[in-house]
Amino acid sequence: xxxxxxxxxxxxxxxxxxxxxxxxxxxxxxxxxxxxxxxxxxxxxxxxxxxxxxxxxxxxxxxxxxxxxxxxxxxxxxxxxxxxxxxxxxxxxxxxxxxxxxxxxxxxxxxxxxxxxxxxxxxxxxxxxxxxxxxxxxxxxxxxxxxxxxxxxxxxxxxxxxxxxxxxxxxxxxxxxxxxxxxxxxxxxxxxxxxxxxxxxxxxxxxxxxxxxxxxxxxxxxxxxxxxxxxxxxxxxxxxxxxxxxxxxxxxxxxxxxxxxxxxxxxxxxxxxxxxxxxxxxxxxxxxxxxxxxxxxxxxxxxxxxxxxxxxxxxxxxxxxxxxxxxxxxxxxxxxxxxxxxxxxxxxxxxxxxxxxxxxxxxxxxxxxxxxxxxxxxxxxxxxxxxxxxxxxxxxxxxxxxxxxxxxxxxxxxxxxxxxxxx
Amino acid sequence: xxxxxxxxxxxxxxxxxxxxxxxxxxxxxxxxxxxxxxxxxxxxxxxxxxxxxxxxxxxxxxxxxxxxxxxxxxxxxxxxxxxxxxxxxxxxxxxxxxxxxxxxxxxxxxxxxxxxxxxxxxxxxxxxxxxxxxxxxxxxxxxxxxxxxxxxxxxxxxxxxxxxxxxxxxxxxxxx
Ligand SMILES: Cc1cc2nc3c(=O)[nH]c(=O)nc-3n(C[C@H](O)[C@H](O)[C@H](O)COP(=O)(O)O)c2cc1C
Ligand code: FES
Numbered sequence: 001x002x003x004x005x006x007x008x009x010x011x012x013x014x015x016x017x018x019x020x021x022x023x024x025x026x027x028x029x030x031x032x033x034x035x036x037x038x039x040x041x042x043x044x045x046x047x048x049x050x051x052x053x054x055x056x057x058x059x060x061x062x063x064x065x066x067x068x069x070x071x072x073x074x075x076x077x078x079x080x081x082x083x084x085x086x087x088x089x090x091x092x093x094x095x096x097x098x099x100x101x102x103x104x105x106x107x108x109x110x111x112x113x114x115x116x117x118x119x120x121x122x123x124x125x126x127x128x129x130x131x132x133x134x135x136x137x138x139x140x141x142x143x144x145x146x147x148x149x150x151x152x153x154x155x156x157x158x159x160x161x162x163x164x165x166x167x168x169x170x171x172x173x174x175x176x177x178x179x180x181x182x183x184x185x186x187x188x189x190x191x192x193x194x195x196x197x198x199x200x201x202x203x204x205x206x207x208x209x210x211x212x213x214x215x216x217x218x219x220x221x222x223x224x225x226x227x228x229x230x231x232x233x234x235x236x237x238x239x240x241x242x243x244x245x246x247x248x249x250x251x252x253x254x255x256x257x258x259x260x261x262x263x264x265x266x267x268x269x270x271x272x273x274x275x276x277x278x279x280x281x282x283x284x285x286x287x288x289x290x291x292x293x294x295x296x297x298x299x300x301x302x303x304x305x306x307x308x309x310x311x312x313x314x315x316x317x318x319x320x321x322x323x324x325x326x327x328x329x330x331x332x333x334x335x336x337x338x339x340x341x342x343x344x345x346x347x348x349x350x351x352x353x354x355x356x357x358x359x360x361x362x363x364x365x366x367x368x369x370x371x372x373x374x375x376x377x378x379x380x381x382x383x384x385x386x387x388x389x390x391x392x393x394x395x396x397x398x399x400x401x402x403x404x405x406x407x408x409x410x411x412x413x414x415x416x417x418x419x420x421x422x423x
Numbered sequence: 424x425x426x427x428x429x430x431x432x433x434x435x436x437x438x439x440x441x442x443x444x445x446x447x448x449x450x451x452x453x454x455x456x457x458x459x460x461x462x463x464x465x466x467x468x469x470x471x472x473x474x475x476x477x478x479x480x481x482x483x484x485x486x487x488x489x490x491x492x493x494x495x496x497x498x499x500x501x502x503x504x505x506x507x508x509x510x511x512x513x514x515x516x517x518x519x520x521x522x523x524x525x526x527x528x529x530x531x532x533x534x535x536x537x538x539x540x541x542x543x544x545x546x547x548x549x550x551x552x553x554x555x556x557x558x559x560x561x562x563x564x565x566x567x568x569x570x571x572x573x574x575x576x577x578x579x580x581x582x583x584x585x586x587x588x589x590x591x592x593x594x595x596x597x598x599x
Binding site: 076085086087088089090091093094121125126127128129130162163164165166167168169170181182183184185186187202243244245246247251252253282286317319321325329330333334337340341343 | 458459460463465466467468469470472473495497501504505508509510511512523526527528529531532533564565566567568569570571572573577580581582
C-alpha cells in the first residue's frame, strides 16, 4: 500500500510528461467534472468524505476550507497552491513538482471549478529552479492541449494558472505572508480574521492549500472519498508523503498510509545508519517538539498518535537522530533558524527568538547559567500564542520539547561546561 | 479593494520606460507582469529584481532598484523593502559562483560542518566572504528542501546533494 496517490506514477519513465500522465487516466476526472457528471457540490462532498487534512502542517480539513467560499459570489476568486516548502526537514513537494506536476495542475483546476475561481497561482520557493522549470513545462503542455486557459475542452469554464517564485523567506510559507508576497510586498503575515476565504489574494476570496493536498484531489475524485479515507485511520484520512532524513540509510520521500507504525517507516528508510541507537525523532518538521527514540518506536504516523505524544505530525518531515548527536547543539541550530527567519512584525517573536537563540547558544558554548532553563521556558511562554502568525509558536515548541525530554543534557552542559555526548 | 490591500502605486508612472534595462531584460520582466492583474504590476517586483540581479552579475545596486521601481510604477522604498526582506537578493557584489550551503538540522547531523570547513580551507575564506579573484562566494543558507540528499549546497540554479569533501573539490574545480 505504498505510492497510491501523489507518487502513483513514479514507476513511469518520465511521469512528468502529459502523454505519460494521460496514459494513466490523467485529466479524466477533470473531463468528467466539466462534462457535468459531477457537480461542484459533489466535488466538495467527496473531499470532505476523504477526510483529507491539509498537508502543509496545520492539518485543517480541506473540504471544509473549500466550503467557506460561495461559488455563486460574484467577482474574481483565486486558488493558490503553497509550494514554498520551507519547514526544515520537508522535501516532498519538490518531488510532486518534479515527478507529478500534471496531477497537481489537474487538482488545482478541479479546486477552481469547485469554488468558481478562474485563476490560480502556485507559489514555488525561489531556490526550486529545476522543479519550477518542470512545473512550468507542464503548464505549457496543458495550455497547449486546451486543458488550461479559456473555455477548457469546450466546457465554457476558464481557468488559468501561473507560477510565482519566492525569494528566500521561510515566513512566506505562512498563507497570508504568501499572499502579501504575491502582491509584491515583503512577506509579513496578515492579521486573521478576515481569513483568505473572504479576503485573500488582491482582497478577493481565495483558497490556499499545500501542494500535496491539491495533488491528492484527482485521485480522490477518481476513487472516491471513502476509498481515500479508508487508506488511513480515524481522523487521518488517506496516505501521506513523509520526508525522512537524518542518520538513516535510505533517506527520501515515502508515501504510506496514515497510521503506519513509525518503526515500519524507519525500516523502509533503511534503518539507522551504522546500526546506531535511535536517540531522538523530530516527527513533523523542525517546529514540532522532539520525541525520544524509544517512545517514537511505539507510535504510528498519524495526527492523533503523534499529538498524543505531545508533538505534531506537521508537514510529515521526520528527522531521525542517533546517539552521537548533542541535543543542545541541535536546538541551538534550530533556534538560530527561527531567529533568522522571524519577519520582525510582532515584538514577542522578533525579540523572543533572539533571546532563545542567545541563551541556548551560551549554554552550548559553556557559558550557561543555572537559571537559564527557567529563563528559556519563560521566554517560550511569552512568545507562544502572542503573535500574528504561528512562527512564534514554531520557535517556542522545539525549545519546550527539548527541555522536557532532554533536560539532563542541558543541565550537564551548564554544570560541566561541556557536552555529555562528546559531540 | 480594501484600503490595506490597494497596490502601493502612489507614484506617477514615469515616461520613457523603454530606456530602462536592455530589451531582453524588459521582455523577461514583461512576461512576469503579464501573469498578474493589470493594476498589479508590482506583483512582478520579485521576478524583476531577480532578473535584474542576474543580468548584473549577481547583485543589486540602489540605481537598479530605483529603475525597477520606475518600471513597475512603485515607490522606491517599496522595492527596497522587498530587496532587503528576501535572502536571495544580494545588495553587495558576489563572486561568479555563489555557493549556498545548507547548515540546517538534517544537513548538520549529516556533517555539513565538515563540508563548510573543507570549503573555507580550500578557498581561504569564511562563510559570507568572497575570494579575492572574485570566483567564489560562500553563503550559509537555511534548509533548501533537499534534506534527503544532506549535506547539500546550491550553486546558481542547481542543487548538489550527498556532498563529500572529494565531491566538493570536483564540483568547485569544474566551474570556470
Ligand atoms: C511560519 C509558517 C511557515 C509555513 N510554511 C508552509 C510551507 O512551506 N508550506 C505549506 O504548505 N504550508 C506552510 N505553512 C502552513 C500554511 O500557513 C497553511 O496552513 C497551508 O498552506 C494551508 O494548506 P493546507 O490546508 O493544504 O495544509 C506555514 C505556516 C507557518 C506559520
Ligand atoms: S536541512 Fe539542509 S536541505 Fe534541509
